[in-house]
Amino acid sequence: MNLERVSNEEKLNLCRKYYLGGFALLPFLWLVNVFWFFREAFLAPAYTEQLQIKRYVQRSAVGLLFWVIVLTTWISIYQTHRARWGEMGDYLSFTIPLGTP
C-alpha cells in the first residue's frame, strides 16, 4: 500500500492497528510499523494525526528494541550453552544439528 494515497485518518488507523497487534507477541509488526511510518512520523510536514502516529512509532520502536535485546541474549546463551545443558538442551531444541554435542 502506498501511504501517499491514503488519507491521514487511515494512516493513523493503520499505525494504531500495527502498534496494538505487536502486543500479541508479534514484534515483527512493530518492526514494520517503525520502518513504514518513520517518514510519516518524523519527516513529513506536520498534520493533525502526526503527533499520535509519532507516539505509536516511538512506542513500537521501544518494544522492538526490547524484543531485540531479549532475543539476542537468549539466542546467544542458547547457542553457546545448549551442549552443556545436555538433556534440557535437547528438549528446548526443535532441530538439533547432526554430529555436534
Next chain:
Amino acid sequence: MAAIEEEEMGSSCSWRIRGVTELLLRGLLLCALAAGSGWCNSVERKIYIPLNRTATCVRLMNATHQIGCQSSMNGDTGVIHVVEKQEDVQWVLSDGPHPPYIVLLDGELFTRGMMDQLKESPRISGVAVAIAKPRPVKGFSPGSRCPNDGFGVYNSTYGPQYAHCNNMEWNPLGNGLFYEDFSFPIFLLQDENETEVIKQCYQTYNFPHNGSVPQYPLCAMQLFSHMHAVTSTVTCMRRTSLQSTFSINPEVICDPLSDYNVWSTLKPINVSTNLNSTEKVIMVATRIDSHSMFWNVAPGAESAVASFVTHLAAAEAIHKAPDIQTLPKNIMFTFFQGESFDYIGSSRMAYDMQKNKFPIRLENIDCFLELGQIALTNSSVLWMHTDPVSQKSLSVEVTNLFSRCSTSGTGVEVQEIGSTQALPPSSFQRFLKLKEIPGVVLADHKTSFQNNYVTETAESLAEVATVVARALYQLAGGSGNASAIQADPRTVTRMLYGFLVRTNNSWFQSIIKPDLKGILENEPPPYYIAVSKPVNATYLVHYVLANLTGAVTNLTKEQCLNSDGDLYEYAWVQGPQDPNSTTSSRLPFCVRSTVRLTSASSPAFELQDWGSTQYSTWTESRWKELHARIFLVASRQLEIITLVVGIVILIISFVATYFINAKADVLFTTPRDSGAVAY
C-alpha cells in the same frame, strides 16, 4: 512487460543470443541434476580418483562414551604422506611444510603408540591404513585388555577379588584402539592395487627428494565419514525419540546394535509354551560375532569361527547317535550374536528366560557348556574354566562335568584349572549372574587369551567336536556307546571354507533358501553384529545348523512353506545342482529342523534404559556417506588467484552485458533500409 518490449524492438541476432543462453543454462541444469548419477560429470572424473575398496572407522556409543572416528561434514582433506617406517612420521608431525596431512600408514605400524602420536597432533586430518599382509606376527587386538569389563558376573558383591580382571588380564595384547575416540577419519584400504596407486601419486608429487621441499601441485586425499550421532547412547537415543515425536522430518541418528541368536534343541520342544520345570536341558553355547575397528570388516573373527564351527560339528555328531530321542535330558545348541559388545545376545536370552518369554526357563538349565576360544596353537590341550565362586556351592555337579569331559579318549586332552581363577569373559557369566548354574567354559588357553591367528586343521577341530559331543551325550544321560560318536572332519573342512574363505560355494548354495542366495559372496561374511538384521553370518549359521541337524522331508513346496509349527520349523532350500540337467536347475527340498532365531537385542533398549549399567547399550551412529578419493591439490595462492580472477571476469561480464544491452539499438541495427530497398 520488459521482455515483450525487447522482443519487439530486438533484432534477430539478440534473439539468437538469448536462445543460445537458454540452451546453455538448460545444459548446466541437466549436468547438475545428473552429477549424482555419474553421467555428464566428466570434470569430476578428471579431477578425482575414487577409492572403491575401503572400510571405514565409524562411531559407536555406549551409555557414557563415544568411540570411533568421524570427519567434518564436507570431508577432511590433507596432503598424503606415506609412513612406512617409524621415522617417517616425523615429517607429518613437525617437518613437513604443507599441513594438514593425511597419513598413509602401513598395517604394521597401526599400533597404539603410533595412533596416540597422531591423535595429539593438530597437523593430521586423517589416516588411511593399508591392510597388513602378511598379518603381524605378534598378533594384533584392538580390543580392551579386560573384554566386556563390568558386564560379566563378577562385581563388588559377587567374587570381588575377580572383578575388573583383577585376577587375570585376559587379553594382554589388547591395545584398546577400538575404544578410542578419534577426531579425524580413519579408513582401511583393502585393495593393494589402490594402495599402490596412492603410493605412486605420493612418489611422483609429494616425496621429499634429498630432503628438498616438494612443490605444488601435491597429491591429496579426501575422506568422508561424517557421523550424525554424538556423545553417548543416552544422548542419541533421546534425540532420536524426541525427533520422532514432534519433528516434521524425523531423523533417526543412531540404532542399537542388534541381531538374532540361533538356537535349536536335540529333542523338539513346544515353543508356544514354557517347558515343564521337571525337564532338564543342557545348554551349549558359542558366540558368532567379533569386532574390529572398521565397519563391517571383522578380520579377527577366526577365533569365533573356529569355536562355532566346532559347535556345529558337535551338534551334527550327536544328532547321528541312535538313541537321542530317548535321552533323559535335552540339549540346546545356542549361537549368540553381539557378545563382543557387552554380551548382547546372551544377556537378552537370559533376560527372556528369566521373564518367561522363552520356552526354556532358567530352572530348566541343567548345566552349561561354552566353547570359548579354540585355536589349539601350541598343544592339543583344552582347559576347563569354571567359576570359583559358585563352584564352592556346586562342587559335586561341576566335578561331575569335569570327569565326563575328560574321559573321552581322543587326541585332545581336557584339563582342569585350579579353582582360584575366574571365568574368562564368556556368555556363561550372564546366566550365572541370574542363577547359580553349574558350567564350564572350554578354551585353548589356560591363562590369558592366545592372541595368535588360527592355525589349526580341520582334524584338530573335529577332534574337539568329538570330545564335546561325547561329553554332551553322557551328560544328557546317554547309556549307549559314546565312543561311536564321531565328528566328521569333512564337514568341518567345508564349514571352515565357507565361513573363512568364501560363502559362495556349492554346499552353502544348496542349503539356503532361494531368496537368500544373494548373500553368498566370494569372501567370508562380516562377523560384525551391525544394526540391520539378521546379518549374513546369522543366516548362514542358521541354515548350516538346520542342514546338519535337521531331516529332509518329502513335502512339496506349498506344504513346506505352510507347515511351521510349535515343534519344528520347515525351510524350503535351493538344493544341489541337478546332475542330469544341462541348465543350472536345482533340486530343491524341504528341511525340517528345530533351528530357530531369537532376538539378540539388548534388554536396555527393551526397557528404554539407555544409561543401563546392567545391559549392553551399544549403538551405531548413522551417516550419509562413507567414501574416500584422491586428487591433485594446488597451492593456496593459486586457488585464491583463480577464485579472484573468476569473480573479476564475472563482474566485467555483468558490466559489459549492461552496456551492450543499453546500447543494443545502436550495436545490433541490421541494414533494414537496404533490405527495404531491395524489395
